[in-house]
Each structure stands twice: as structure tokens, then as C-alpha cells.
Amino acid sequence: MANIAxxxxxxxxxxxxxxxxxxxxxxxxxxxxxxxxxxxxxxxGPVDTPYEGGTFLLEIKVPETYPFNPPKIRFLTKIWHPNVSSVTGAICLDILKDQWAAALTLRTVLLSLQALLSAGEPNDPQDAVVAKQFRENPRLFTMTARHWTNVYAGGPNIVHECNSKVQRMLDMGIDEHQARVALSSYDWDLERATEQLFG
Amino acid sequence: MAETSQARASPSAPGGDAGGEEDKHDERMLECNICLDTARDAVVSMCGHLFCWPCLHQWLETRPSRQVCPVCKAAISREKVIPLYGRGNTKQEDPRNKVPPRPAGQRTEPESTSGFPGFGFGEGFHMSFGIGAFPFGIFTSTFNFGDPRPSAAPRGTAQFEEEQFLSKIFLWVAILFVLWLVFA
Incomplete structure (x- = not known):
């Protein structure tokens, strides 16, 4: 690695x-x-958000050209957020792309990501399905995000409604994560989620 | 996974210095905002942020189309940074050999109140020299020694606008006069 990085x-x-x-x-x-x-x-996860109580792991890759180019960061912990891919963990945040500045540090970037969890930006989404739910059905979005935080990030808030629906799909022999993604994407409509997986 | 995620202060982290907390604070004031080391070949942007010239140069080279301050994102450019010259900053190893030299400081002579000291012409000496024979009179030279006239108003002020307006009027008067000379 280059000396300066x-x-x-x-x-x-x-x-x-x-x-x-x-x-x-x-x-x-x-x-x-x-x-x-x-x-x-x-x-x-910031307080007063669905992510409260969860801890989110991030993969940070430092390029050779750091700090002239931003670090490459993605979520390793699965998260339901409009600016993070629910599949890959890729993040859509301007300072990690064209708005990067060489005086930003890993500390300020981590704090910015924390702020992103507090204030999602659905108009510049990374995950279109999540962003649509965020805009059109905030109640379901909050529930889903809280459920994902509970299941994947060790959050304390158990969402029983989600758990029971996932369990019903598990009973049909569907993979747990696959079931959760389908249900989350179809606003917890069991019928449509099942249809999508078998159709 | 979990074990590496634990934040642990690494006591063996390289570059540890034994200075007191106060010394450290003072040193940090003079750290480059890019490499976080003490700034070498220091330059300061118009927005007041300190950098090593090699660091800032590399930043400007990385994004030629978007030249902004790495700290506050104000517009910056190579021409608008000011080098800082401390005492005893000439070391044997010159890192500027690797990158273009940092921009030089801009010196303005202090304003002299005694007019033109060399010749004793007193205040307000103007000399205009022109060859009057038309049409060669266009080649007119003007010398202004000691320039006691007020300098141009700063850009953007109302006075600047007025002066621009006036000079345009004079220009048009001059053009009309020349045309009149030609056609009359």
C-alpha cells in the first residue's frame, strides 16, 4: 500500500x-x-430509529490512493434501509462517492453512516423496493426495519407479527432469509410473497 | 469477525510520540488536513485550511474537474493558495523535486506616501507620451510613475460598476471621435 495511505x-x-x-x-x-x-x-443503531439497539458491522476497504479517494464501505450486517442494498449491503452515500473530501476520516465517515440510519433519503435510493416502502408505507417500513434489526443486528425489539409470518413460510419449506426478503418486499402479504417464491 | 470488530487501542501503534498532551495539541494545529502529519512545504487555502503542498497538489490532480477544499469544500485553485514560510525550513531533502513547486508568495510593495522617491518629482507625477499624427496616433504610450491615482475599486462594489460604466462611455466617445475624424 502506498506509504501515505x-x-x-x-x-x-x-x-x-x-x-x-x-x-x-x-x-x-x-x-x-x-x-x-x-x-x-x-x-x-441510533436511538429513536428502528435500528435502535442493533449493532451493524461494516466492511472497510482502504484503496491505495486513500485519502485522495474514498474508502470502500459496505454493510456486512443485513439491514432494511432505503440507501443500503438489502442484498449486498452496498451503500449509497454521496461522501463515499463524488462528494468525498480528503480531510474526511474513518471516524467522520462512520458518524455519517450513523446519521444516514437516522435520516434515510428515499429520493436517492440504493434499494428501490425499500425506498418505495419507505415513501408509501412508513408504518410497514419501520416495522420491517425493526424486525431486521432484531434478527440480524441483535436489536432487542421483537416483532411478533413478522416472526410468525416468517415461521409460516419456514413451515412450507422455504429458506428463512429468502422468506423474510419476500415478505418484506411484498409488505408482509403472505399470499403475494409465497406466490412470488413459487411462481 | 466478532473479535476483530472489538475496538482496542493498540499500544504498539507506530509513530507514538512521548510529548505531553499540551504539546500534542499545539502540534495538531500545524497538521496537514490530508496526511494528518506536520505540514511540510505548508500552504494555506483562502478558506484558511493548512496542507502540505505535495498533499494538496495530489488532491487537486485527483479531481481536476472538481477543485474544492478537502476540509470545507470551498472553491480552491493552485493559484489561490498561499505558501507559509517559517524559519529554517530549508532541509537537505526537497520533496518539491517530486511535485511541481508550490506556488510562490505574492509580494506587493508597501504603498509609498512620498510619491516618486528616485527623481523627486513630487506627488502626482504623470507623464503621457503620444505621437499625435493621425492615423498613427493610436500608438500612444503612457507612463505613470508612482501612480498616485486611487486604485480601481474592488470587483462587485457599486463603485466598480460605476467606473466600468464610465470607462465604457469614454471608450465610445473616443471611437465616435475617431470615426468623425475619418469621415469629416
Whole structure:
């Protein structure tokens, strides 16, 4: 890795460990390999959002041209959010693309991602299905996001309605995650979700 | 997965310095906003942000079409950064060999109140030189020593607009006069 990238990541790593967010437990950062080219981030779901109580793992890949180009980040934890792909975890956030600035750091990026969880932007979606639900059926969106947080991110809020519907599809012999995606995408309409999977 | 995600301060992190907290704070004031190291060949943008010149140069090269300050995203350009010259900043190893030299500082002579000191012409000496024989009179040279006239108003002010307007009027008067000379 280019010298400047490794040097800066080391420096950032040192500083982030002393930051109040890490001490307060709202963000975390860990190393994946010895070359400092890949790191693992973790953000806590913001309070008063469906993500509250969940912890979301992030894959952070540092390009050789860092900090002149942004780090490549995606969610490893499955999440139901209009700006994150529910399939790949890819993130749609301007500062990770054309609005990147070299003075941004992993700390500010992690905080921006946390802010993104608080304020989804359905008009610039990464996941069209989620964004449509976010706009047209906010109640179902919140329920779905809370359910995903509970199941995948260790959130404390159990959504019984979702669990029972997923269970019914499991009883039909459908894979659990596949069932959850189908139900989430079809506004928890059991009939349409089943139809889509078997049709 | 889970074990690497645990945030742990790494005591063996390289580059550790033994300075006191206060010293560290002072040093951070002079850190480049890109490499986070003490700025070398320091330049400062018009918006007041400090960078190493090699770092800022690379940033400007990375996105030639979108030249913005890496900190505040204000418009910046190579021409509009100011180099900082501290004392004893000449080291044997010159990193500028690798990148184009950082822009030079712009020096403006302090305004002299005693007019033109060399010749003692006093204040407000103007000299205009022109060859009057039309049509060659277009080649007119003008010398203004010590220039005691007020400098042009800054761009954007009402005075600037007025001055622009006036100079346009004078230009048209001059053109009409020349045309009259030709056709009369």
C-alpha cells in the first residue's frame, strides 16, 4: 500500500481509539489484516430509529490512493434501509462517492453512516423496493426495519407479527432469509410473497 | 469477525510520540488536513485550511474537474493558495523535486506616501507620451510613475460598476471621435 495511505490509516486508527464515540461505544473500529488495507467498522443503531439497539458491522476497504479517494464501505450486517442494498449491503452515500473530501476520516465517515440510519433519503435510493416502502408505507417500513434489526443486528425489539409470518413460510419449506426478503418486499402479504417464491 | 470488530487501542501503534498532551495539541494545529502529519512545504487555502503542498497538489490532480477544499469544500485553485514560510525550513531533502513547486508568495510593495522617491518629482507625477499624427496616433504610450491615482475599486462594489460604466462611455466617445475624424 502506498506509504501515505498506510501512514494515515495508522494515525486515524490511533486517534479514533481516543475519540469519545469509541469510548462511549457508539462506533468501533478493528483491524482485519496487517497491511491496514482492510478494516472492520461497527456502528450502533441510533436511538429513536428502528435500528435502535442493533449493532451493524461494516466492511472497510482502504484503496491505495486513500485519502485522495474514498474508502470502500459496505454493510456486512443485513439491514432494511432505503440507501443500503438489502442484498449486498452496498451503500449509497454521496461522501463515499463524488462528494468525498480528503480531510474526511474513518471516524467522520462512520458518524455519517450513523446519521444516514437516522435520516434515510428515499429520493436517492440504493434499494428501490425499500425506498418505495419507505415513501408509501412508513408504518410497514419501520416495522420491517425493526424486525431486521432484531434478527440480524441483535436489536432487542421483537416483532411478533413478522416472526410468525416468517415461521409460516419456514413451515412450507422455504429458506428463512429468502422468506423474510419476500415478505418484506411484498409488505408482509403472505399470499403475494409465497406466490412470488413459487411462481 | 466478532473479535476483530472489538475496538482496542493498540499500544504498539507506530509513530507514538512521548510529548505531553499540551504539546500534542499545539502540534495538531500545524497538521496537514490530508496526511494528518506536520505540514511540510505548508500552504494555506483562502478558506484558511493548512496542507502540505505535495498533499494538496495530489488532491487537486485527483479531481481536476472538481477543485474544492478537502476540509470545507470551498472553491480552491493552485493559484489561490498561499505558501507559509517559517524559519529554517530549508532541509537537505526537497520533496518539491517530486511535485511541481508550490506556488510562490505574492509580494506587493508597501504603498509609498512620498510619491516618486528616485527623481523627486513630487506627488502626482504623470507623464503621457503620444505621437499625435493621425492615423498613427493610436500608438500612444503612457507612463505613470508612482501612480498616485486611487486604485480601481474592488470587483462587485457599486463603485466598480460605476467606473466600468464610465470607462465604457469614454471608450465610445473616443471611437465616435475617431470615426468623425475619418469621415469629416
Amino acid at each position: 498506510a501512514k494515515r490509516i495508522k494515525r486515524e486508527f490511533k486517534e479514533i481509539m481516543k475519540s469519545e464515540e469509541v469510548i462511549g461505544g457508539s462506533i468501533k473500529l478493528g483491524l482485519v489484516n496487517e497491511n491496514w488495507t482492510e478494516l472492520k467498522g461497527e456502528i450502533a
